[in-house]
Amino acid sequence: xxxxxxxxxxxxxxxxxxxxxxxxxxxxxxxxxxxxxxxxxxxxxxxxxxxxxxxxxxxxxxxxxxxxxxxxxxxxxxxxxxxxxxxxxxxxxxxxxxxxxxxxxxxxxxxxxxxxx
Amino acid sequence: xxxxxxxxxxxxxxxxxxxxxxxxxxxxxxxxxxxxxxxxxxxxxxxxxxxxxxxxxxxxxxxxxxxxxxxxxxxxxxxxxxxxxxxxxxxxxxxxxxxxxxxxxxxxxxxxxxxxx
Numbered sequence: 001x002x003x004x005x006x007x008x009x010x011x012x013x014x015x016x017x018x019x020x021x022x023x024x025x026x027x028x029x030x031x032x033x034x035x036x037x038x039x040x041x042x043x044x045x046x047x048x049x050x051x052x053x054x055x056x057x058x059x060x061x062x063x064x065x066x067x068x069x070x071x072x073x074x075x076x077x078x079x080x081x082x083x084x085x086x087x088x089x090x091x092x093x094x095x096x097x098x099x100x101x102x103x104x105x106x107x108x109x110x111x112x113x114x115x116x117x
Numbered sequence: 118x119x120x121x122x123x124x125x126x127x128x129x130x131x132x133x134x135x136x137x138x139x140x141x142x143x144x145x146x147x148x149x150x151x152x153x154x155x156x157x158x159x160x161x162x163x164x165x166x167x168x169x170x171x172x173x174x175x176x177x178x179x180x181x182x183x184x185x186x187x188x189x190x191x192x193x194x195x196x197x198x199x200x201x202x203x204x205x206x207x208x209x210x211x212x213x214x215x216x217x218x219x220x221x222x223x224x225x226x227x228x229x230x231x232x233x234x
Contacts, residue, residue: 043230045160047222093159
C-alpha cells in the first residue's frame, strides 16, 4: 500500500528563519514520483516540485530546496529565510499505480507553516 | 496561463438538499479528478475520469454522490441528499495522461467549499 507521512502537524517560525518540512513515504513501486504542493489560505493547491525515484540529486530553486533520500524514503523540503507569504499548508504526495490502468496521487495530511513577522 | 476552473467557490446548503459542483479542466487534459478535503486533512480522491469514462470511483459514496463528464471535457459532481458530514472542500484537478506516470502532474482548481447546515 502507498502511504505518505508528514509527522509535523504545525510549525511556527519567525520571519527569516530557515524551516524544514519532513516527508516519509512507503511504496512497493520501484519507479515513482514524489511531489510537494502548497495550499495557501485561499485553498488552491499550488504545485511546487516533482522528483522521480531515479534522481536523488538535491534541488534548489530560489529559497526552496529539496532533499530526496531513497535509502530512508524521505523527501524533505526546506525554505531558507522564510517570509510571511510562505505561511500555508504544505502537502507531500506520492504518485502510485491505482490498479486501474492509471496513476493517482496519495497525499500526506499536510504541515501547516506559520511564519511570524 | 491555463487554469482549472471550478464553480461555485462557496456553497452553503441545508441537510437533505441537493448540491452540484462544476469543473472545467485545462484544455487538452484527458484526465480529470475530484477530491474531497476535510479540514486538517490531505485531499482524498473521490473519482477519476479518463476522457468521458470513469477509471476509479472506489472511494465515491455512490448512494448519494454522482459524477459525470459527458463529453470528456467539463465535469459535474453532485450530492443528493447532502449530509452534515459532507462539509468539506471539493477540489478538481486535471492532468495530461494518467497512464503515463511521468505526465501525471496534476493541476488543481481553487475548490468549492461546501458547508452543510
